[in-house]
Amino acid sequence: MNETSDPISLSAKALREFRDDVLAGLKKEPKELQSKYLYDAEGDELFRQIMRAPEYYLTDCEMEIFKEQCADMAAPLNDFRDGLDVIELGAGDAAKSYYLLQYLISQGFNFTYYPIDISANIINILKDQLPERLPGIKIQGIQGDYFQALKKAVATSSRPKLVMFLGGNIGNMPPEEALEFCIELRRNLSPGDRVLMGFDLKKDPWLIFNAYNDHGGITEKFNLNLLSRINRELGANFDTSLFHHYENYDPETGACKSYLISKANQVVTIGAQQISFREHEHIFTETSQKYTSEQIGAFASGSGFESLLKLTDSKDWFTDVIWRAV
């Protein structure tokens, strides 16, 4: 199956959707842009730099879980040794799942890995690089939106599934949307299938705030790249020096939100359309929701899953849970 496309040029349909979503979002009051569009080739690279930033504890915490607790993680999968589809939604560079995949290979599991990502660029990187790093791995990358791509992956075989959804991915949804996501995920799976999901836990608000305000300014570049991407792909004329990144964490709701703030009154042209910005006006670009263990348990029971396992890092800042579809 070759489900990847040219990393640079989007298909005509994807480009139309991108343009429609951007214009609809910027005509809203308040303005917003969907976070899934942060990830083009430049965004993928900037996100990989964010993961290495000292303030961005999420990757280190989840990496520790994957490096040190793979055997525990794989134990609930033992029944599926002879045939398993491992599907990863929003796989990114698979830096953490790599360790579980390596462990499954070393234990003789018979599985195919289906990384799914909206970014064709990252899927192409995975397809090129993973077989070199994990000889013998069977990999079928699928580029697309979560559920559209998941349906394709699920349809390829009747084998049991493990669906991974790691890092900050579920955090990119506010709690109501995250529950809807879990319900939709369950609808696409069969009883007995497993889910491995990562959640960032509520903790000292300063740690969270600093994670999205790194001193190196990579998060700002990542956020501003969305405007550059709109320039590149939709023929717009954003002057990125006239916007800055702003982050806000609310310990009450657990929502950590990213914004781009206009530094001046300005008018931007996107194709034939003109969008006005007031000085200090914000564009909401991404949420990074933080959860409590109780909320996570409620997601499982509220969406048709049973919790099998909860793993945390040594600081108790991040958790990966394994659920079974009931």
Ligand SMILES: C[S@@+](CC[C@H](N)C(=O)[O-])C[C@H]1O[C@@H](n2cnc3c(N)ncnc32)[C@H](O)[C@@H]1O
């Ligand atoms: C925050 S990164 C996390 C990557 C990886 N899961 C990790 O933990 O390191 C989010 C990834 O999800 C992908 N993504 C975001 N929205 C998506 C969507 N709606 N459908 C498919 N992939 C999506 C992005 O392209 C990006 O690679």
